[in-house]
Amino acid sequence: MKISEDKNYDFNSVESKWQSFWEKENTFSVKNTAGDKPKFYCLEMFPYPSGRIHMGHVRNYAIGDAVARFKRLKGFNVLHPIGFDSFGLPAENAAIKNKTNPALWTKNNIDYMIGQLKELGFSYDWNRLVITSDPEYYKWEQLFFLQMFKKGLAYKKISNVNWCDSCNTTLANEQVEDGRCWRCGSNVNIKNMEQWFFKITAYAEELLNDLDGLDGWPDKVKTMQRNWIGKSSGLTVNFKIVDSDENNGDENCVEIFTTRPDTIFGATYIAMSPFHPLAKKLIKTAEKTAELERITRNSLISKDIAEKDGFFTGSYAANPFNGKKIPVFIANFVLMDYGTGAIMSVPAHDARDYEFAEKYGIEIIRVIKPAAPQEGNKSENAEESEGLPFTAPGTLINSGEFDGLFSEEAKEKISKYAEKEGFGKKVVNYRLRDWGISRQRYWGCPIPIVYCEKCGTVPLNESDLPLVLPGDATFTGEGVSPLKKLESFVNVKCPKCGGNAKRETDTMDTFVESSWYFLRYTLLDRKEEVPFKDEDAAYWLPVDQYIGGVEHAVMHLLYSRFFVKVLRDLKYFKLDEPFKNLLTQGMVVKNGAKMSKSKGNVVDPDGLIKKFGADTVRLFVLFAAPPEKDLEWNDSGVEGASRFINRFYRTVIAGSEILKDLQDNSEPFIYKTLTNDINQNIKEIIYKLSRIIEKTEIEMEGRYHFNTVISSSMELINEFNDFITGEAFKKDVMSKADKYLLKYFLNSVILILYPFIPHVCSEAFEILNASFIENGPRPEKIDAGYVPENCNIAVQVNGKMRDLIVADINSDEPAVLKIALESAKIAKYVGDKSLIKKTIYVKNKLLSIII
RNA sequence: GCGAGAGUGGCGAAACUGGUAUACGCACUGGACUUAGAAUCCAGCGGAGCAAUCCUUGGGGGUUCGAGUCCCCCCUUUCGCACCA
Numbered sequence A: 001m002k003i004s005e006d007k008n009y010d011f012n013s014v015e016s017k018w019q020s021f022w023e024k025e026n027t028f029s030v031k032n033t034a035g036d037k038p039k040f041y042c043l044e045m046f047p048y049p050s051g052r053i054h055m056g057h058v059r060n061y062a063i064g065d066a067v068a069r070f071k072r073l074k075g076f077n078v079l080h081p082i083g084f085d086s087f088g089l090p091a092e093n094a095a096i097k098n099k100t101n102p103a104l105w106t107k108n109n110i111d112y113m114i115g116q117l118k119e120l121g122f123s124y125d126w127n128r129l130v131i132t133s134d135p136e137y138y139k140w141e142q143l144f145f146l147q148m149f150k151k152g153l154a155y156k157k158i159s160n161v162n163w164c165d166s167c168n169t170t171l172a173n174e175q176v177e178d179g180r181c182w183r184c185g186s187n188v189n190i191k192n193m194e195q196w197f198f199k200i201t202a203y204a205e206e207l208l209n210d211l212d213g214l215d216g217w218p219d220k221v222k223t224m225q226r227n228w229i230g231k232s233s234g235l236t237v238n239f240k241i242v243d244s245d246e247n248n249g250d251e252n253c254v255e256i257f258t259t260r261p262d263t264i265f266g267a268t269y270i271a272m273s274p275f276h277p278l279a280k281k282l283i284k285t286a287e288k289t290a291e292l293e294r295i296t297r298n299s300l301i302s303k304d305i306a307e308k309d310g311f312f313t314g315s316y317a318a319n320p321f322n323g324k325k326i327p328v329f330i331a332n333f334v335l336m337d338y339g340t341g342a343i344m345s346v347p348a349h350d351a352r353d354y355e356f357a358e359k360y361g362i363e364i365i366r367v368i369k370p371a372a373p374q375e376g377n378k379s380e381n382a383e384e385s386e387g388l389p390f391t392a393p394g395t396l397i398n399s400g401e402f403d404g405l406f407s408e409e410a411k412e413k414i415s416k417y418a419e420k421e422g423f424g425k426k427v428v429n430y431r432l433r434d435w436g437i438s439r440q441r442y443w444g445c446p447i448p449i450v451y452c453e454k455c456g457t458v459p460l461n462e463s464d465l466p467l468v469l470p471g472d473a474t475f476t477g478e479g480v481s482p483l484k485k486l487e488s489f490v491n492v493k494c495p496k497c498g499g500n501a502k503r504e505t506d507t508m509d510t511f512v513e514s515s516w517y518f519l520r521y522t523l524l525d526r527k528e529e530v531p532f533k534d535e536d537a538a539y540w541l542p543v544d545q546y547i548g549g550v551e552h553a554v555m556h557l558l559y560s561r562f563f564v565k566v567l568r569d570l571k572y573f574k575l576d577e578p579f580k581n582l583l584t585q586g587m588v589v590k591n592g593a594k595m596s597k598s599k600g601n602v603v604d605p606d607g608l609i610k611k612f613g614a615d616t617v618r619l620f621v622l623f624a625a626p627p628e629k630d631l632e633w634n635d636s637g638v639e640g641a642s643r644f645i646n647r648f649y650r651t652v653i654a655g656s657e658i659l660k661d662l663q664d665n666s667e668p669f670i671y672k673t674l675t676n677d678i679n680q681n682i683k684e685i686i687y688k689l690s691r692i693i694e695k696t697e698i699e700m701e702g703r704y705h706f707n708t709v710i711s712s713s714m715e716l717i718n719e720f721n722d723f724i725t726g727e728a729f730k731k732d733v734m735s736k737a738d739k740y741l742l743k744y745f746l747n748s749v750i751l752i753l754y755p756f757i758p759h760v761c762s763e764a765f766e767i768l769n770a771s772f773i774e775n776g777p778r779p780e781k782i783d784a785g786y787v788p789e790n791c792n793i794a795v796q797v798n799g800k801m802r803d804l805i806v807a808d809i810n811s812d813e814p815a816v817l818k819i820a821l822e823s824a825k826i827a828k829y830v831g832d833k834s835l836i837k838k839t840i841y842v843k844n845k846l847l848s849i850i851i
Numbered sequence B: 001g002c003g004a005g006a007g008u009g010g011c012g013a014a015a016c017u018g019g020u021a022u023a024c025g026c027a028c029u030g031g032a033c034u035u036a037g038a039a040u041c042c043a044g045c046g047g048a049g050c051a052a053u054c055c056u057u058g059g060g061g062g063u064u065c066g067a068g069u070c071c072c073c074c075c076u077u078u079c080g081c082a083c084c085a
Helices: A011-025 A055-073 A089-098 A102-119 A135-150 A200-213 A219-229 A261-266 A277-282 A286-301 A351-360 A378-386 A407-421 A534-540 A555-569 A605-612 A614-623 A635-658 A680-703 A706-725 A736-753 A758-769 A813-822 A824-830
Strands: A039-044 A077-079 A154-164 A169-171 A188-198 A232-242 A253-258 A269-272 A310-318 A325-331 A342-345 A424-429 A449-452 A456-459 A491-493 A500-503 A545-549 A582-585 A588-590 A790-797 A800-808 A838-842 A846-850
Touching: A011 A102, A011 A614, A011 A758, A039 A055, A039 A534, A055 A077, A055 A545, A055 A582, A055 A588, A055 A605, A055 A614, A089 A102, A102 A605, A135 A154, A135 A456, A135 A555, A169 A188, A188 A286, A200 A219, A200 A555, A219 A555, A219 A582, A232 A261, A232 A325, A232 A407, A253 A261, A253 A269, A261 A407, A269 A310, A269 A351, A277 A286, A277 A310, A286 A310, A286 A325, A310 A351, A325 A351, A342 A351, A407 A424, A605 A614, A605 A635, A614 A635, A614 A706, A614 A758, A635 A706, A635 A736, A635 A758, A680 A706, A680 A736, A706 A736, A736 A758, A790 A813, A790 A824, A800 A813, A800 A824, A813 A824, A813 A838, A813 A846
Parallel strands: A039 A077, A039 A545, A253 A342, A269 A325, A545 A582, A790 A846
Antiparallel strands: A154 A169, A154 A188, A232 A253, A232 A310, A232 A424, A269 A342, A310 A325, A449 A456, A449 A500, A491 A500, A790 A800, A838 A846
């Protein structure tokens, strides 16, 4: 038979039909209980309402929707929410540019983007929408802030912070990339300011340790977080300042931090950060003060250090281990906010110290020699040992009583000695700094703090929350934050004494909102006066599958983990980790580059949806590459996806015509009526189907290589079409069992594809079964009573593939060998059977003959 | 520099624990249907060769009956960190 061409698939009417059906029926809204149904929390990183959905979002949400819909088919109670991370700079910048209000701009964008998400047919529970710029959301954040403030987890301090001139605000360390602002790319300067911080360092150890339990996270992300936390164990040692003309008799000590106590006898100078409090004290001459100022200034301008720079302070310090007097240098490469701000420099065994020592002609003393060469690689070791700096561990020399020890042991003994003598201490340092959350901008969550002339820093009363962001600010883009200029906001009475006070005008980093939004989704009734309920969070969390871009590997994902631990310690729940499984999807690129306006390679989803429909766009982004890889955009690939959907639809129509005399329309998956006289071709395609269902289950349960699932469905549809359009196919002579099997086949393919292209599949299911796919029964894998009678076996001679033979299924080795030797191609190589030295046989697959 | 990943047709990509490399799709070529086009369908499509055959998973070596897959060295590339002592 021929597949009819005239019934074209009208995606417009079908897609809007199902979208309104889902909305009307509330198909995807869930309760916070579901009897004995297991729960599944499927979450995608929520978007910033920048104006329109872009391809990266489409990909992210298509992946999430595939997971959510699959899990629903599998009988899970699925929470699949969406929201908007709606505080942030672009809104404020747009307000300045267009002379509007950020709230209005944001609202318009959200409305538009909700429309786009609905047109794409994602299965969200819209009842749980979260918009973080709503006071009903951020008031809870202010409450968390107050509670953290009381526990000392939120505090204010003056420090050097990263300042972006273009964004006119400070940035957290995580938000500085290569010395540039993560958002706008302009250079970041260092500024000394008073700032609010969250004490994330108090959780450094737990944040590090708990990574080990996150089996469902990519190693890459865990490694990035480990590096970011940057734990290192070492020793602090006090060096007494001695013997400088100006400091005679001074009791000053300089404390250094090292992870290589084993090299301490090789220390030939102290290198001190220009910001070190002792630096100014040690310097007495005018020239040196000028030097210090020069280096300080350069360090403030940029974090990048082009070349090592420094000078001798004129002071010396005594190594407490051997009394050796070594010069104290100011060095630009020493960081003030790591360790103690000063280091002992061992040029012989540290590349940086070596470079600096070479430049300034400082003594170099070798104290580590390579360990005795290992068997087998003598030569390499010998060569390497000649050069300095030698940074590997080895055996100690020139180190007094510690000579002959190996590095590891020496570190331990030297540390113990220092502790015993009272001039050193074993310490653990982290690279992680506290999270600076102050932003000098308007469009963010206000910090609920007041500065009173009498009482100092005073937190608002919890009953006074929310502290609503005032709507009457003006946006000029000049000078200080709009909040600071708004007197009605700034001037306030102190909650403690009632006297005159001023409000904090900084707002919070928007990463604070995204650190707990996944908890807010669990609250069904937003009128309840709680951020979320313990029992709901306990039911839904942790998120079973979290999906988003790798760009949040450190920032958002670390902050969220931190927040969950803080909320746990504030007794909100007992959760330790928010996200059980994490999938980091690749970027959508075009012509090898990330889509961006400046490159002019942006593909706008709107136009594509209009032209091809949502299913086509979704199918393409899922089919073109596995989720974790970058996806290269390809316009004709999209057309291919569209063609496939049309072909699939026509196949279903053709199938429904064949099956139209089946009475039993309400039974999509009858196949137990199997009889012996089933068409051989049907047996074969059913056999193939069951193998593909098996494979699909594996992919859908965690590997998420949807591209291979889709290609398998394409194969099934191709085979089905070949069968019904083939010579052998005669509709009239089909048995009822044949027809039920065909129906089973088509319904199964529809279900495999439903998570990816839900509109056309819903339609197809209705056509075949006159019922709704979401309510339908689930197919089981069946074998159709069919085992292939024979199989192809590859025959190799001396490891080379020589022929493909057909043998009965499950044949034993002698039988296969016999057939193989009958093959002319094999005979050509083997000739006489007596030449065979050995054979290897893999049942139903391969025979390897060695001669 | 350090760390992690990736190199397979013209392109996107398949290949589960070593067992018929290039499935599926795109592009392309030829054909059918059409006044014509679109759509659709059929056939072909890693390279060389008339052919039989030979070669082919970044390069080189190794283990194995057998390697895209495992081991060693090198090249290219992407990402992350980069004076964290």
